[in-house]
Amino acid sequence: MIDRFLRIRENSEQLCKPLYIEDYSLQASEFVSPPKWHLAHSTWFWEEFVLTKYDTNYVLYNEDYHFMFNSYYNNVGKRVLRPSRGLMSRPSVAEVYSYRKYVTDSMVTFLNTIPSEVILAIVEIGINHEEQHQELLVYDIKYIFGNQPTLPIYQDSLKTKLETQADDxxxxxxxxxxxxxxxxxxxxxxxxxxxxxxxxxxxxxxxxxxxxxxxxxxxxxxxxxxxxxxxxxxxxxxxxxxxxxxxxxxxxxxxxxxxxxxxxxxxxxxxxxxxxxxxxxxxxxxxxxxxxxxxxxxxxxxxxxxxxxxxxxxxxxxxxxxxxxxxxxxxxxxxxxxxxxxxxxxxxxxxxxxxxxxxxxxxxxxxxxxxxxxxxxxx
Incomplete structure (x- = not known):
């Protein structure tokens, strides 16, 4: 579970490797979220649903993030409205990566305590949640780039292929x-x-x-x-x-x-x-x-x-x-x-x-x- 968790966390960051720092905070439409927000929200999920609930030694990284990076969970509390996600120039991209490392390290420490099956079921949801955001991240990066005058290159590894089966x-x-x-x-x-x-x-x-x-x-x-x-x-x-x-x-x-x-x-x-x-x-x-x-x-x-x-x-x-x-x-x-x-x-x-x-x-x-x-x- 720890190895899988770390691999998923790393995959999110790998998707952002081709980005310039200026790309991280853009919100090209109301339905698009900035890449920086995806990185922070998928981190907030671990903090909100696992660490603050079950790790008695955990200390919040930043209390403001509880509000800033909630997406649509009314039970959690107030949140920044979706159309306003691109207005958040702070925290910086560097600070979001620091936040990710802090929460990732805390999760590894917690998982090494061998939590209960109930908690591991929530961890499984968290892994799938971050995978969902990895796909949304690709959609949003393409939309951000696809609405720029120069139509920049992101990467060429996510290509569809010819379908060679019979047309039946x-x-x-x-x-x-x-x-x-x-x-x-x-x-x-x-x-x-x-x-x-x-x-x-x-x-x-x-x-x-x-x-x-x-x-x-x-x-x-x-x-x-x-x-x-x-x-x-x-x-x-x-x-x-x-x-x-x-x-x-x-x-x-x-x-x-x-x-x-x-x-x-x-x-x-x-x-x-x-x-x-x-x-x-x-x-x-x-x-x-x-x-x-x-x-x-x-x-x-x-x-x-x-x-x-x-x-x-x-x-x-x-x-x-x-x-x-x-x-x-x-x-x-x-x-x-x-x-x-x-x-x-x-x-x-x-x-x-x-x-x-x-x-x-x-x-x-x-x-x-x-x-x-x-x-x-x-x-």
Whole structure:
């Protein structure tokens, strides 16, 4: 557990190695958090939920951080509102790294006391929490860089790959299937409540939709034909003048897109990414298909390769039967967000290795597209 904890802590800092000091405090949009905030918040989590609760020898690093780096935990107390995270020039980046070291060292000392299974279960949540923030950190860095005039390079290791499997639909027979997490491995509370679901016969694509296919949708007038869109989606694209996926740029009649390796010509054979649910739904309508439900996706997931991009489903984020929240602040982790969100399944090239599983239920509002999201068709 100590080795894993240290590896996770180091991974967060490695993601920030390519940054300049000026990059750490930028907040390019209300839904984006500055890299410095991610580093501090993922440290605050250990201090708040483990050290101050269970280590009688622990001394707070800085009392102000209790308020400054809380995210959304009302049970913990007041917090800096999310749109204001980028206004905090203090503490300095150096001080945040000092804070991280202090808390990391304190955690190692505490873990060496061999805490109870109850505490270790919270440590497991903390490890997965920091992994979630590592993925969000990549999203936010890309958004920060992708909205700068020079479109700078971050790194080129987080690339999607060509999908070489046949472009076929996989047939799944109607029947009663079990959905949800089982076994002794870690999962979040929203995966629990394993239950039976009946689905009819369906087909699901072996491949993600490509840039080439999505460009065909654009060229066919997909963004100017209201028949393909939910009313909310139609209002959204018109209000925000959306004409293509996030990070796509048309330059001298050619399509380019911003990647973590800088601005590149659009590779038509790669999976299309950075789509909102609205766009994924509209494309599926244009193709005469649909998005799979999250149940269909889970049932079929062993029959195709997944993990390059989070895949939109046509399922709203709702509780499974028997869902119950943990007491206190940790009970706010998932349950209170079960409204106005859509489910994505799978994982992405930005997801830490081993973090996802086929029962993992990611969720975002339907207009969000800065996450590494794509789609797989069903019919």
């Amino acid at each position: 639909f996989i047939s799944i027979n109607a029947g009663l299937y079990e959905i949800g997490h089982q076994g002794n491995g870690f999962c979040f509370d929203n995966e629990l409540g394993r239950h039976k679901v009946y689905v009819g016969d369906f087909g699901i694509s072996a491949k993600l939709v490509s840039n080439r296919e999505y460009l065909d949708f654009i060229m066919a007038g997909g963004y100017i034909n209201f028949n393909f869109w939910h009313d909310d989606g139609w209002s959204w694209i018109n209000s925000n003048k959306i004409e293509a996926p996030l990070y796509w740029h048309k330059i001298d009649k050619e399509w380019w897109n911003y990647t973590l390796n800088g601005l590149e010509k659009l590779d038509l054979d790669l999976p299309v990414m950075h789509l909102s649910f609205y766009e994924a739904f509209a494309f599926s309508e244009w193709k005469g298909c649909r998005l799979p439900t999250e149940f269909e996706w889970e049932i079929a997931s062993d029959k195709f390769k997944w993990g390059q991009l989070w895949e939109w489903t046509n399922s709203a984020y709702l509780a499974y039967p028997g869902f119950s929240k943990l007491p206190g602040a940790l009970g706010e982790y998932n349950g209170k967000f079960m409204i106005n969100q859509m489910i994505l399944r799978g994982g992405s090239v930005a997801t830490p290795e081993g973090h996802s599983r086929k029962t993992y239920r990611n969720f975002f509002p339907p207009d969000m597209r800065w996450q590494f999201s794509g789609l797989r068709l069903a019919k």
